[in-house]
Every structure is written in C-alpha cells, then in structure tokens.
Amino acid sequence: MKWFGFIAVFLCGSLFIYGTVEFPGWGDPLSPTSTHVSPYYIEKTMEDTSVPNIVTAVLADYRGYDTMFETAVIFSAGIACLFLLRQMKRKKTDFRLYRHTATGITFRIEKGGKLPPTAKEFERIDGLWTPYDLIIKTTGRFIIPFIQIFALYVIAHGHHSPGGGFQGGVILGASFVLFAISHDLRSALNRMSEKLTAFFYTLGVYIYAGTGALCILLGANFLDYSALATILFVDPVTARSHGILIVEIGVGIAVMAVMVILYYNLVSAGKFDEGL
Amino acid sequence: MNIIVIIFLVLGLIFFTGGSVGIIRFPDFYSRLHPAGKLDTTGLLMTMLAAALYTIQDFSTESLLTGLKIMLIVVFVFITGPTATHAIVDAGIRAGLRPWTKKEKAD
Numbered sequence: 001m002k003w004f005g006f007i008a009v010f011l012c013g014s015l016f017i018y019g020t021v022e023f024p025g026w027g028d029p030l031s032p033t034s035t036h037v038s039p040y041y042i043e044k045t046m047e048d049t050s051v052p053n054i055v056t057a058v059l060a061d062y063r064g065y066d067t068m069f070e071t072a073v074i075f076s077a078g079i080a081c082l083f084l085l086r087q088m089k090r091k092k093t094d095f096r097l098y099r100h101t102a103t104g105i106t107f108r109i110e111k112g113g114k115l116p117p118t119a120k121e122f123e124r125i126d127g128l129w130t131p132y133d134l135i136i137k138t139t140g141r142f143i144i145p146f147i148q149i150f151a152l153y154v155i156a157h158g159h160h161s162p163g164g165g166f167q168g169g170v171i172l173g174a175s176f177v178l179f180a181i182s183h184d185l186r187s188a189l190n191r192m193s194e195k196l197t198a199f200f201y202t203l204g205v206y207i208y209a210g211t212g213a214l215c216i217l218l219g220a221n222f223l224d225y226s227a228l229a230t231i232l233f234v235d236p237v238t239a240r241s242h243g244i245l246i247v248e249i250g251v252g253i254a255v256m257a258v259m260v261i262l263y264y265n266l267v268s269a270g271k272f273d274e275g276l
Numbered sequence: 277m278n279i280i281v282i283i284f285l286v287l288g289l290i291f292f293t294g295g296s297v298g299i300i301r302f303p304d305f306y307s308r309l310h311p312a313g314k315l316d317t318t319g320l321l322m323t324m325l326a327a328a329l330y331t332i333q334d335f336s337t338e339s340l341l342t343g344l345k346i347m348l349i350v351v352f353v354f355i356t357g358p359t360a361t362h363a364i365v366d367a368g369i370r371a372g373l374r375p376w377t378k379k380e381k382a383d
Contacts, residue, residue, distance in 0.1 A: 133366065139359040143352070 049240040051159045059164065060244040064223040068208050070166075071251050075205045078258035082198075085270035098122045126184060126274045140182030147175040155252040159241060165251025172252065173259025185268055194264065194272060197257045204254025208247050215243075223247075277333055281326045288322030291315045304376035305368055313361035317353060324350045 024031030041058055051057040059067050098107045101123055155168030180188035212223040220227030225243025226236035234242065268274060298311025328343040 133363070135359060136363055139355060143356060146352070 048237065049244070050237050051241050051244060053159055053161065055162075056158045056164055056244060056248075060158075060247050061223075061225065061240055064212070064247065067247070067251070068212065068223070071205055071208050071254050074255055074258050075201055078201050078261050081262050081265050085265040086272075087270040097125045099125050124186065136182050140178055144175050144179055147178065148172060151175065151252075151256075155248055156245070158248045159244065165248035166255055168248075169252040169255025170259060172256040173263075176256070176260045177263045180263060180267070185264070185272070185274065189264070189272065192260060194261070197261045197264070200257035201254045201261065204250045204252070204257065207250030207253065211243060211246050211250070277329065281330050284322050284326035284329065288319045288326065291319035291322060295319060305373055306365060306375050309361050309364060313357060317357045320353050321350050 024033075028034065041054055041062065045051060045054045045057045049057045049061055051061070094111050096109045098109065099105070100107070100121055102121065106125065107122075151168045151172035151174075153168075154163035154171060155165055158164030158168070176188065176192055179191065211225070211228075214231075215224050215227045216222055218227040218230060223243075225240040227239075228243050229236045229239035232239055232242055264272060292315070295311045295315030298315065299308050302308045302311065324346050328346040331346065332339050332343040
C-alpha cells in the first residue's frame, strides 16, 4: 500500500512537471496573458473605474467573482476551525484560580468548591499563565487604537496604495489578538464575544455577495458596480470605484472576524474558558 | 546635509551590527535579550533620523509630514520594543530559567 501511494505521487508529480514544460517563459511578451488581458487592464483601468491601483481594480472589479469566493474560502476556514476545535459540551475544569485584587493573594478553588462571589475584589486568573502585568496591559491599551486606525487606513486606501480588505482585515484582527494576549481571553470575550464574531464573518461575506446581488436587481451583471450609480447618485465610473470600496469593507470585516475566531479556538483548545 | 545623513546611517548600522554580534556572542537567554532590545532600538532611532532628515531636505509641507511619520515609527518602537523585551524576560522567569553565572560554568 505504501508503494502504491509512492508510485501514485511520483506519477502525478511527473505529470505536473511535464505540464510546466508547455508554459510560456517568465515575462514572455508574446504569451497569451501578455497579449490579450494585461494590456487592456493597464490601459483602460483608469478610464473604466477611476482607480489608480490596477491590482485593486483587477482584484475587486474585473475579477470580483474570484475574490468573492476567496472571501468564502476564508469564511469556510473559520467555520471549519469552529467545527474541529469548539467543544460545545461545557466541562468544568479541575480547579479555578482567583486573585484578590487588593492584596494579590491567589485562591485555588477545587472542583465542587464554593466560588467567591463575583464581586470586584476577586478576579479570575488562568491556571497556567497568570500575567499580572501593568506594563504590558498599559502598552496594549495604548497601542491598540493606533493599530486599528492603521487597519482602517489600509482598508480604505486599497484604491490608491498597496493594501485592501485582506491586509487591513488581518491587521484589525491582530489588534483584537493583541488585546487578548495583553489582557486575558475572558476580557477579550467580554469585548468581542463569540456570537459577535460569528455575526461579523457572516456579515462580511453577505456584504460582498449582497453587493453583487444588488447589481443584478438594478439590471446589470453580477458584481457589475456601474449599476450602483443610480443608488449612489454618481456617474457609473465613480460608482465602480465606490463599489470596490464597499466590497473591500466586506472582505475586511470577514477576515478580521475569522482571525479572531481562529485565535480564540486555537488558544483555548475550543473551550473558550482559559487561554493565553 | 548629506554628510549628516550618512553619519547617522553609519552610526545606526554600527549599533545594528553590535546588536547582531551580541545576540550570537552572549552566553544565555537573558543577556542575549539585552543587545536585542537596546541596540536595535537605538539603531532604529539613528537610521530613521537619517531617513527623516533626508526626506525634509526639500522643505515643504508634504516632506515635513513624511518626516513626522517616520519619527512616529521611532516613537512606537520605543514604546513597544522594551515592553516586548520585558514580556519575554517575564516569560523566561515564569518558565523557570535561571540566569547564567560564571560559577555555574566552572562546575
């Protein structure tokens, strides 16, 4: 059986390598891609969509259908991680640790023991990792707003500079992950609960696909943003530019939420109770 | 002006080189963090200062803004770099790693 697998892999691999022989050379000016599609994009992007960044225009407008399914792939990655790791059955941990905030004394409550009242004097701390670090918390609090502003900048400036929904979404997700690291998982869950995360990554894909469907309702092709001109009260060229922005925002929201849910699941082994 | 920029760049590179050599040469985890944290921060300050000075050579609002943004990078690294080093040292202590001493080496 091992040999059969090896031979199958070898045959498939050599077939792929044989296939690459037929490829045009790198940067060949006579190859089909360089003679038909690329010159059109390079010459016509500005007058078609009024977007200076050709990459963004190709990604979100000309090839918008591909990018919609890329977003769907991100979405299904988040869903798959949720199905694989999330433990729905709530199992109580063996012991819990509580800290008295004023004195710093830590209590260990065994299974079945009486928990302290959820008053302000006691705070729950993690069993393995118990950072009580004012420096890291303060730096986290200080730096997170700047990270988020930068993320919004990257999402909104996808037209004019490198960036866009995917990159900005990852940066935005990283700010939430930083919050969870610098504080703890439970305080991060208080700010950004699991339900809210699930809502956001569904919303992101919905915005993208919904924009496409709206274009159909307005009598154009799927994801042909020039149809949005009647709603947005602009000319069709600017409408394509705005359509790209709307789609990028959808992608950004989806990617951000998926990053957060991946972190939550991986760090707490699906229990959403204790984690880094 | 270019001479000042070059001086700052070379100074920054000296700090970076010192940091890289220190990471390899120092004996244990904690002392290796020392060059990694300190010299990189100073090296970054020098090189970014050089970059900022180079951009504001043609004096205008735009170049001044770019220079300000470059100095903003330094501000953020000055805040986050020491915090990261602090967190790493903290994690090392928590994991139970003892600092290296000469006495231990003799045994």
